[in-house]
Amino acid sequence: xxxxxxxxxxxxEYLLRIADTSLILGQRLSEWCGHGPVIEEDIALTNVALxxxxxxxxxxxxxxxxxxxxxxxxxxxxxxxxAQYLNLTIAELPNxxxxxxxxRNFLVAAWxxxxxxxxxxxxxxxxxxxxxxxxxETRYHLQHAADWTVRLGDGTEESHARxxxxxxxxxxxxxxxxxASADDPAIVSAVxxxxxxxxxxxxxxxxRPVLEVATLTVPARxxxxxxxxxxxxxxxxxxxLTEMQYLQRTYPGGTW
Amino acid sequence: MLTSAQAxxxxxxxxxxxxxxxxxxxxxxxxDVQVAADGVDVVVTPTYSGCPATEVIERSIRExxxxxxxxxxxxxxxxxxxxTTDWIGPEAQEKLRAYGIAPPxxxxxxxxxxxxxxxxxxxxxxxxxxxxxxxxxxxTACKALYRCRSCREPFEFFKPL
Numbered sequence: 342x343x344x345x346x347x348x349x350x351x352x353x354e355y356l357l358r359i360a361d362t363s364l365i366l367g368q369r370l371s372e373w374c375g376h377g378p379v380i381e382e383d384i385a386l387t388n389v390a391l392x393x394x395x396x397x398x399x400x401x402x403x404x405x406x407x408x409x410x411x412x413x414x415x416x417x418x419x420x421x422x423x424a425q426y427l428n429l430t431i432a433e434l435p436n437x438x439x440x441x442x443x444x445r446n447f448l449v450a451a452w453x454x455x456x457x458x459x460x461x462x463x464x465x466x467x468x469x470x471x472x473x474x475x476x477x478e479t480r481y482h483l484q485h486a487a488d489w490t491v492r493l494g495d496g497t498e499e500s501h502a503r504x505x506x507x508x509x510x511x512x513x514x515x516x517x518x519x520x521a522s523a524d525d526p527a528i529v530s531a532v533x534x535x536x537x538x539x540x541x542x543x544x545x546x547x548x549r550p551v552l553e554v555a556t557l558t559v560p561a562r563x564x565x566x567x568x569x570x571x572x573x574x575x576x577x578x579x580x581x582l583t584e585m586q587y588l589q590r591t592y593p594g595g596t597w
Numbered sequence: 598m599l600t601s602a603q604a605x606x607x608x609x610x611x612x613x614x615x616x617x618x619x620x621x622x623x624x625x626x627x628x629d630v631q632v633a634a635d636g637v638d639v640v641v642t643p644t645y646s647g648c649p650a651t652e653v654i655e656r657s658i659r660e661x662x663x664x665x666x667x668x669x670x671x672x673x674x675x676x677x678x679x680x681t682t683d684w685i686g687p688e689a690q691e692k693l694r695a696y697g698i699a700p701p702x703x704x705x706x707x708x709x710x711x712x713x714x715x716x717x718x719x720x721x722x723x724x725x726x727x728x729x730x731x732x733x734x735x736x737t738a739c740k741a742l743y744r745c746r747s748c749r750e751p752f753e754f755f756k757p758l
Contacts, residue, residue: 382732384736385733388737390647391645392738393647395648399676470676471646473679474643478647478738478758485733
């Protein structure tokens with residue numbers, strides 16, 4: 342019995358790491374609504390936000406059913422405490438400027454593309470279906486962000502400087518995309534999904550050529566490692582959750 | 598009690614809320630219809646995960662079938678196989694074009710789109726291939742914004758998915 346419970350918890354948390362990354366990045370991108378530098382980008386960033394939140398809804402609904410405690414997508418999205426969110430730290434960082442927002446979308450979308458592909462043959466049929474669907478959306482997110490990465494990186498002196506600054510800030514956080522989780526062996530042996538460390542070579546091969554065309558210098562890897570996916574978050578997370586959870590906490594079960 | 602053909606026919610007249618020129622069956626959102634003694638079971642699939650029209654579509658399906666006396670209407674969602682624009686038939690693609698939306702054409706399923714790749718899209722108004730993309734995302738997730746350099750008109754492109 343213990344083995345089954347442990348495996349289920351690992352499965353649940355594996356889903357949360359993916360779902361929460363989509364959810365929190367979607368929440369961040371939605372902050373651009375009405376603030377985009379041009380109307381087309383305002384629309385693009387909010388469209389990407391909608392896709393990400395849609396992916397999170399599917400994943401959280403599935404995780405809730407798997408958990409079997411009667412929690413639905415809303416309860417999981419809005420009523421957990423900070424340490425119970427398992428998103429990659431990079432997702433919760435402030436948007437800062439358009440350069441950092443675009444570069445983050447690029448780095449994350451390239452990672453999601455590898456992850457969705459790695460989940461295509463998951464023994465969890467629902468997860469495989471969500472991944473197959475999300476992959477198609479992520480390709481458009483990646484294309485959008487990659488186009489802008491090149492355009493801004495290989496752009497004006499100002500846009501290049503901002504993109505390089507964004508890369509220097511964000512790059513250390515990408516180590517978390519591939520760091521090991523304690524339950525990797527359980528996840529891999531149950532064929533739920535890949536250990537994320539295996540995604541790094543393909544991600545590297547996708548990301549570096551674009552950064553090169555964008556004339557950006559990739560920083561060296563440092564010992565810095567962020568820990569959002571274990572529930573240890575930055576000081577930005579509490580503020581984000583306060584805003585995101587306000588409605589459900591003030592009007593529990595509210596619908597419209 | 599409705600026949601299966603009648604149920605499909607009713608759904609064939611339910612317009613997509615965002616692109617009312619085609620129906621929910623032409624858009625291939627409706628995957629299956631089963632008529633039972635006590636009602637109708639409809640299986641739908643979402644276009645994009647975040648498509649805000651999904652819930653409106655479900656409601657429209659319920660209303661249309663209920664109004665035709667279908668009894669209880671049960672709508673379930675199916676994710677696999679993932680929705681693709683390849684399911685939009687030639688007739689519906691032509692309706693899109695006549696409405697001013699460049700149709701998606703084949704999706705080259707399974708093909709990973711190269712970065713910085715811009716598909717050549719013919720202007721739905723004048724047919725010119727001299728067009729350029731303004732934005733990867735339009736008023737809805739399923740469309741991109743384009744502009745025709747020949748007739749100078751902006752238009753939307755239904756992205757292959």
